[in-house]
Amino acid sequence: MRTQVKAVTIRDVAREADVSVASVSRVLNGVGRVGEATKDRILHTAERLRYVPHEGARSLITRRTATIGMVLPDLHGEFFSEMLRGADVAAKARGLHLLVSTSHGDSEEAAAALRSMRGRVDGLLVMSPYLDQAFFDRNVPESMPALLMNARGGGGRPFLNVADFDGAVTMMRHLAAVGHRRIAHIAGPDGNSDAAERLRGYYDARPHVLDERYVVRGDFTAASGYAAGLTLAALDPRPDAIFAANDMMAAGCMDAMRDAGLAVPRAIAVAGYDDVPIAHFLQPGLTTMRIDVAALGALALGRLALIIDDADGAAGAGETIVPQLVIRESCGHGRRDHQPASHDDALKGRYVE
Amino acid sequence: MRTQVKAVTIRDVAREADVSVASVSRVLNGVGRVGEATKDRILHTAERLRYVPHEGARSLITRRTATIGMVLPDLHGEFFSEMLRGADVAAKARGLHLLVSTSHGDSEEAAAALRSMRGRVDGLLVMSPYLDQAFFDRNVPESMPALLMNARGGGGRPFLNVADFDGAVTMMRHLAAVGHRRIAHIAGPDGNSDAAERLRGYYDARPHVLDERYVVRGDFTAASGYAAGLTLAALDPRPDAIFAANDMMAAGCMDAMRDAGLAVPRAIAVAGYDDVPIAHFLQPGLTTMRIDVAALGALALGRLALIIDDADGAAGAGETIVPQLVIRESCGHGRRDHQPASHDDALKGRYVE
DNA sequence: CTGTTAGCGCCTTCAG
DNA sequence: CTGAAGGCGCTAACAG
Numbered sequence: 220m221r222t223q224v225k226a227v228t229i230r231d232v233a234r235e236a237d238v239s240v241a242s243v244s245r246v247l248n249g250v251g252r253v254g255e256a257t258k259d260r261i262l263h264t265a266e267r268l269r270y271v272p273h274e275g276a277r278s279l280i281t282r283r284t285a286t287i288g289m290v291l292p293d294l295h296g297e298f299f300s301e302m303l304r305g306a307d308v309a310a311k312a313r314g315l316h317l318l319v320s321t322s323h324g325d326s327e328e329a330a331a332a333l334r335s336m337r338g339r340v341d342g343l344l345v346m347s348p349y350l351d352q353a354f355f356d357r358n359v360p361e362s363m364p365a366l367l368m369n370a371r372g373g374g375g376r377p378f379l380n381v382a383d384f385d386g387a388v389t390m391m392r393h394l395a396a397v398g399h400r401r402i403a404h405i406a407g408p409d410g411n412s413d414a415a416e417r418l419r420g421y422y423d424a425r426p427h428v429l430d431e432r433y434v435v436r437g438d439f440t441a442a443s444g445y446a447a448g449l450t451l452a453a454l455d456p457r458p459d460a461i462f463a464a465n466d467m468m469a470a471g472c473m474d475a476m477r478d479a480g481l482a483v484p485r486a487i488a489v490a491g492y493d494d495v496p497i498a499h500f501l502q503p504g505l506t507t508m509r510i511d512v513a514a515l516g517a518l519a520l521g522r523l524a525l526i527i528d529d530a531d532g533a534a535g536a537g538e539t540i541v542p543q544l545v546i547r548e549s550c551g552h553g554r555r556d557h558q559p560a561s562h563d564d565a566l567k568g569r570y571v572e
Numbered sequence: 573m574r575t576q577v578k579a580v581t582i583r584d585v586a587r588e589a590d591v592s593v594a595s596v597s598r599v600l601n602g603v604g605r606v607g608e609a610t611k612d613r614i615l616h617t618a619e620r621l622r623y624v625p626h627e628g629a630r631s632l633i634t635r636r637t638a639t640i641g642m643v644l645p646d647l648h649g650e651f652f653s654e655m656l657r658g659a660d661v662a663a664k665a666r667g668l669h670l671l672v673s674t675s676h677g678d679s680e681e682a683a684a685a686l687r688s689m690r691g692r693v694d695g696l697l698v699m700s701p702y703l704d705q706a707f708f709d710r711n712v713p714e715s716m717p718a719l720l721m722n723a724r725g726g727g728g729r730p731f732l733n734v735a736d737f738d739g740a741v742t743m744m745r746h747l748a749a750v751g752h753r754r755i756a757h758i759a760g761p762d763g764n765s766d767a768a769e770r771l772r773g774y775y776d777a778r779p780h781v782l783d784e785r786y787v788v789r790g791d792f793t794a795a796s797g798y799a800a801g802l803t804l805a806a807l808d809p810r811p812d813a814i815f816a817a818n819d820m821m822a823a824g825c826m827d828a829m830r831d832a833g834l835a836v837p838r839a840i841a842v843a844g845y846d847d848v849p850i851a852h853f854l855q856p857g858l859t860t861m862r863i864d865v866a867a868l869g870a871l872a873l874g875r876l877a878l879i880i881d882d883a884d885g886a887a888g889a890g891e892t893i894v895p896q897l898v899i900r901e902s903c904g905h906g907r908r909d910h911q912p913a914s915h916d917d918a919l920k921g922r923y924v925e
Numbered sequence: 926c927t928g929t930t931a932g933c934g935c936c937t938t939c940a941g
Numbered sequence: 942c943t944g945a946a947g948g949c950g951c952t953a954a955c956a957g
Contacts, residue, residue: 226690226715228950239928244952251953254926269713273691275632276950280933284628286671286692294660296849300653307647307674311681316688318639319670321660328664335669337579338626338934339639339692360622362579441853470853496649500794500823502855581934592944597936604937607942629934633949691950 286316288340297495305516386542387420399460403433444468448475466491488550504547639669641693650848658869739895740773752813756786797821801828819844841903857900
């Protein structure tokens with residue numbers, strides 16, 4: 220086990236500059252008055268010794284770590300990556316660090332991850348459609364500022380939700396409007412609240428044909444979408460549209476249609492959800508519900524920063540984001556968009572300083 | 573500014589359990605002998621008080637933070653996200669946290685990011701094709717374990733490189749082998765060492781037709797690939813193949829070909845580099861050089877962990893990863909692969925415990 | 926303007 | 942087996 224070797228401390232520069240550690244601290248933090256001469260001397264020796272303050276020790280007394288803990292279920296696919304990216308941009312703009320932590324569905328692991336955050340972060344950004352409120356309360360002390368994303372129930376904690384139910388209904392209406400009757404659904408994993416809401420929206424929109432075989436469960440991965448697509452393609456009567464609960468499954472599904480010899484959208488329509496960057500590059504372009512995930516991540520971080528800086532403020536407040544329908548060609552009657560970087564422009568325009 | 577409220581400390585549980593803090597510490601860390609009775613009492617009150625150790629204070633004396641700092645130039649696109657994901661998986665397997673830090677090309681910013689890592693991480697994973705060795709040496713103390721990825725020159729630091737020059741040559745040979753003569757190149761941004769190596773490989777492979785208009789510079793984004801594609805498509809004589817320095821530019825380029833009315837691969841071939849997940853979903857599937865970025869990230873983290881745990885060990889050692897040619901349909905003569913999840917299986921099979 | 930003195934929350938000898 | 946004391950590196954009163 221490596222023992223951190225010789226790191227120059229504030230005391231070293233104090234000794235070398237022949238002053239007290241207090242003065243060094245004052246100069247380096249720019250607080251309090253210090254004589255011009257000593258100030259120069261301190262700065263100079265600090266530079267010479269390549270002194271870098273120990274943030275850990277600093278935050279112990281400051282009671283601020285300048286870092287946000289971001290707990291995600293997974294880093295797989297573009298959804299969480301994009302969210303992380305948005306949060307990162309917003310964090311950087313505020314001089315905050317990001318401590319990422321994934322908990323692959325395992326509840327024990329998630330608990331450990333949450334607890335180990337104490338003392339290393341100023342607040343928590345929790346995106347976890349699998350964990351319920353009670354679990355959260357049990358593992359995160361009241362005193363830890365936190366923003367819940369897509370968690371079922373607010374429980375007094377501030378949250379940020381996506382109107383997945385409404386989004387699913389919107390998509391279903393669009394599919395019906397462009398003439399589809401036999402609409403199938405590839406659902407997300409069991410126990411995932413987003414998936415549940417989208418499924419609920421599917422049912423609530425009352426598809427013209429209700430066939431229980433038309434709903435097959437996936438796990439948000441392209442592979443599961445591929446498998447589901449094959450299953451659906453083999454049905455008789457075959458659906459004329461497939462609404463996947465996220466874009467990755469839609470992508471896998473389109474692969475399956477190709478292998479099944481079904482042209483999209485001529486023979487069968489495919490729709491997704493999220494509008495992650497890949498949706499644009501699929502061929503045909505994927506019609507989907509846009510969440511602008513990066514912007515969502517940036518928004519969330521901003522709100523959390525607010526909560527941290529002002530304990531009373533927006534505490535307990537909730538907000539819900541409404542996804543927008545993006546029509547490309549995968550469901551017919553669409554037009555292709557020609558802006559590969561549209562996501563980014565949107566993010567930059569709105570969230571980068 | 574929020575002041576962290578009432579957090580229960582080790583002293584609180586000591587008082588409540590009517591023992592000394594030393595005993596509490598011993599029990600919670602499982603070191604030293606403690607009477608069964610007191611042990612139970614301590615565990616019980618710790619549970620009752622919902623005590624969670626303050627990791628910051630802990631690491632101050634332990635001299636270990638159990639976190640790795642990962643500095644990336646960007647989180648954009650799938651390349652760095654995948655790398656982050658691989659590192660995350662490997663980190664989790666070792667009980668390590670990941671502190672991510674992006675430095676969008678700005679050197680001042682990067683310096684600040686690097687310095688602010690002291691005292692909060694046990695080691696650094698630096699992926700930064702823009703920063704040179706000198707800069708690195710200037711901002712990272714000798715005592716900080718670090719693994720450099722794709723940095724020019726080793727400078728005594730351990731590193732992990734990708735054989736980009738060889739990879740580019742391999743791709744060029746493949747393009748020539750399947751009959752292309754007028755091969756163009758969309759290069760990566762100036763000052764990026766990966767981009768430079770790939771460009772060097774392009775030239776070294778001695779394309780049959782050397783036309784300086786055939787090399788246009790992009791910035792690794794899809795948008796730049798789109799623009800470059802339009803430029804190239806308008807040339808006379810037009811190239812019969814375009815080798816983009818990364819997959820995202822290739823994706824944008826394929827969009828451009830479509831808009832220019834050029835069928836891929838019939839009228840013109842398009843090749844990429846990296847084999848990020850999106851390469852599989854493009855239509856036609858993108859022929860590219862596979863780096864298995866996630867595995868690379870996992871590998872890097874593992875090596876860094878080794879360096880940290882054993883100061884002398886692999887220090888100074890370097891390693892180079894060789895990318896593999898993946899033939900899909902975008903260059904003709906290929907066959908489509910049908911494994912949407914292949915990346916993951918590879919990662920799981922090799923790096924997940 | 927500058928130095929001295931307490932701790933932040935925790936771990937770790939060292940006695941008892 | 943248990944407690945008291947010192948200190949990790951730094952900041953924040955409080956004196957001079």
